[in-house]
Amino acid sequence: MKKTTLLINCPDKKGIIATVTNFILAKKGNTVYIEQHVDRELGEFFMRLDCEFDHDEEKLALFKESFNEHVAKNYNMHWELYNAEKLPKLALFVSKYDHCLYDILGRYASGELKVKIPIIISNHRDLESIANAFNIPFKHIPVSKGNKKEAETEQLKTLKEHKIDFIVLARYMQILSANFVDQYPHKIINIHHSFLPAFPGAKPYHSAYERGVKIIGATSHYVTSDLDEGPIIEQEIVRVSHIHNVQDFILKGRDLEKIVLSRAIKHHIERKVLVYNNKTVIFS
Template identity: 50%
Template structure:
């Protein structure tokens, strides 16, 4: 696992200025922190400073229940946006899927072997196809049919299930429905989607068919945070593979599935490990 057994991670961003690294390090050292990892990035164009710092809680003298109050003056002084997480608390992840099971199967395999450090209390689908896979892994599977006429009711049913389960992150593992504005705004930077093209090329429906018609030599997959604009959210990870004139649409789809699995799982793992900061429709992925 990327986290120590007993650590905390701070993710923060703020307007860039001198002394930010020292301010955070000095604050942590005041409470005897042993800093394990620290990484930072300055976006010159945006005049923005971003940082990830992870420290051991062994010997850390500030109770984490009191961290927000103690850190608030520094955060206010530097106009920081920040969050802190504990390795002892596993995020709770919901997976949405339709009929294609390759991304779901890959996520569940990685979760089962411990590569994805989270809990998966439920899987939601608009079809029955993936039920056996979910039940094989011991995860409750909920079918919520979605049509043009019942979309609001279906989303309300999903909200209820996720609220009951205390969901932190939603992963769309080839869930072939467009989420409403109300749904997306409930979970800012907490919905990860896999799109089967190298965005911004071929957004929307049937990207492999359109890529084939265009005669491209590379196809790709993109994992991104979901926003109100379809397939336009901050990109987390992308990958491509080469194709040739001998490949037909089915070949593109087959090759694309391998990309989709890897790209989605990477993005989910980085999110669970608190390695992503999103800003201005972009992301920073810390090592």
């Protein structure tokens, strides 16, 4: 039984649900689970649908062709069909901070994250031993002011070689160029260590401390060419008080960063995120 996930968005109209579920039924598929959202303000319809087929790859390709022809076109749909049994390939980008890396690899090793991690890429060698401890290839690609373009070229080459599906910046301290980002639209997940849009940019814990907030947060989002402005996937917060200094903020924030980033990774892996209008629909 081939499990697939269908993600759709299109202008809202009467009868979409019936049309799609009927079509699947007619093609001998079984709709197992459906989730749907309508943004009334924008008149946009969103749907995530788990369905099962007895098809082999070839018949599935035919189904996709037919679906596009007989359903998607009529409704002006953006749509994607994922084979839920195929693990997506993730490349981790890190620099020197290890807490997110430990957290992701711990979840990966225990089988919690249904993903393959063929490569860890870093601009520093500091975390190489961690990669080794988890038996994951580590590639050191130094980045400096002068070589940024070459470095990105090498990063991109490495990503292609490993057929990477999506990238996670696990406290990777470099800004990616628009050219890089454009090649992985809504496929690069970043963790920002503040409750965006409060405290964008560098040193958000320092800014939060300076402002005297009573709550700090972390935000995972897809990277777009506008820094810290991409669609937010997940946020979480923790209380602070006057007794905490910047260092305390940073320590408390680390726990947030780990959790918020791993939640975002899971949502992405399970195809539960649909981006529209620079926002995310997160199916449950």
